[in-house]
Amino acid sequence: MSSPVTTSPPPPSGTPVGAPVLELRALTRTHGSGIAEVHALRGISLAVYPGELVAVMGPSGSGKSTLLTLAGGLDTATSGQVVIEGQDIASLGRKGIAALRRRSVGYVFQDYNLIPALTAAENIALPRELDGVSVRKARKEALAALAELKLTEIADRFPDEMSGGQQQRVAIARALVGDRRLVLADEPTGALDSETGETVLALLRTRCDQGAAGVMVTHEPRYAAWADRVVFLRDGSIVDQTVSTGAESLLAGVSEATGTNGTGGTGGTGAANGNSGTAGASEAAQ
Ligand SMILES: Nc1ncnc2c1ncn2[C@@H]1O[C@H](COP(=O)(O)OP(=O)(O)OP(=O)(O)O)[C@@H](O)[C@H]1O
Numbered sequence: 288m289s290s291p292v293t294t295s296p297p298p299p300s301g302t303p304v305g306a307p308v309l310e311l312r313a314l315t316r317t318h319g320s321g322i323a324e325v326h327a328l329r330g331i332s333l334a335v336y337p338g339e340l341v342a343v344m345g346p347s348g349s350g351k352s353t354l355l356t357l358a359g360g361l362d363t364a365t366s367g368q369v370v371i372e373g374q375d376i377a378s379l380g381r382k383g384i385a386a387l388r389r390r391s392v393g394y395v396f397q398d399y400n401l402i403p404a405l406t407a408a409e410n411i412a413l414p415r416e417l418d419g420v421s422v423r424k425a426r427k428e429a430l431a432a433l434a435e436l437k438l439t440e441i442a443d444r445f446p447d448e449m450s451g452g453q454q455q456r457v458a459i460a461r462a463l464v465g466d467r468r469l470v471l472a473d474e475p476t477g478a479l480d481s482e483t484g485e486t487v488l489a490l491l492r493t494r495c496d497q498g499a500a501g502v503m504v505t506h507e508p509r510y511a512a513w514a515d516r517v518v519f520l521r522d523g524s525i526v527d528q529t530v531s532t533g534a535e536s537l538l539a540g541v542s543e544a545t546g547t548n549g550t551g552g553t554g555g556t557g558a559a560n561g562n563s564g565t566a567g568a569s570e571a572a573q
């Protein structure tokens with residue numbers, strides 16, 4: 288099924304130019320019906336360009352994971368479109384979406400989602416092998432990814448022999464291995480101490496600087512400070528969008544947009560791109 292292509296909103300000033308890697312167009316997701324109806328997303332439009340890392344923040348239940356699962360083709364929208372590298376994923380069919388996910392989309396799940404019967408290295412190598420990479424090459428790539436995350440010693444351990452933080456880093460390595468153009472990460476630093484969290488953010492940042500597009504859910508302003516833009520969700524809608532200039536503007540943005548006080552440190556070095564200020568909700572919601 289192919290849907291009509293609508294005009295995309297222009298990128299916010301200061302973001303990289305070129306075609307977006309990911310476009311969400313008027314996306315809604317409703318669960319249940321009648322009195323049990325839950326509007327997890329209420330019309331989200333967002334474009335993420337090559338080189339850009341976008342942080343998604345918002346209270347629990349605001350729709351952050353829903354946004355990411357739809358963007359990654361893991362769930363189907365009630366209405367609206369998800370366009371990845373110019374293709375409306377609804378037109379690809381299940382097999383096509385699965386192939387796109389293996390090849391182009393790295394996904395870090397909130398609960399890691401490692402396969403219990405596979406070791407760390409095997410978990411990382413699996414999507415590459417499924418995509419036709421030789422077992423030997425896939426293992427080599429997996430070991431290199433583990434080394435980058437300082438996890439060489441757990442390469443042959445199974446998930447139940449790892450700490451939560453180690454499982455989380457293995458899940459991140461699995462998302463980054465290969466030539467992924469879009470990296471979607473749901474609280475990738477949740478189980479990590481702040482030093483390891485910064486290492487993970489630096490890796491994500493580098494991957495985006497090399498041309499990938501990244502979307503990361505986080506509750507921590509110090510991690511969001513690594514992003515080029517922060518999108519704030521509340522009750523399934525984008526309520527604000529801030530160009531990152533570092534942790535302090537983010538802390539102000541968090542309390543303004545979500546009605547909460549920002550917590551977390553001010554350690555992020557950020558990826559300020561020279562712009563400052565907060566885009567209006569109307570611009571963010573286009
Ligand atoms: N399968 C489902 N059935 C019914 N409601 C659901 C389902 N999945 C999510 N929801 C609801 O949709 C809303 C958004 O959920 P979502 O998991 O996207 O929130 P979140 O922002 O990721 O929260 P958290 O910060 O706690 O992870 C919530 O109200 C949630 O209860």
Ligand SMILES: [Mg+2]
Nearest residue numbers: 351352353397
């Ligand atoms: Mg969530």
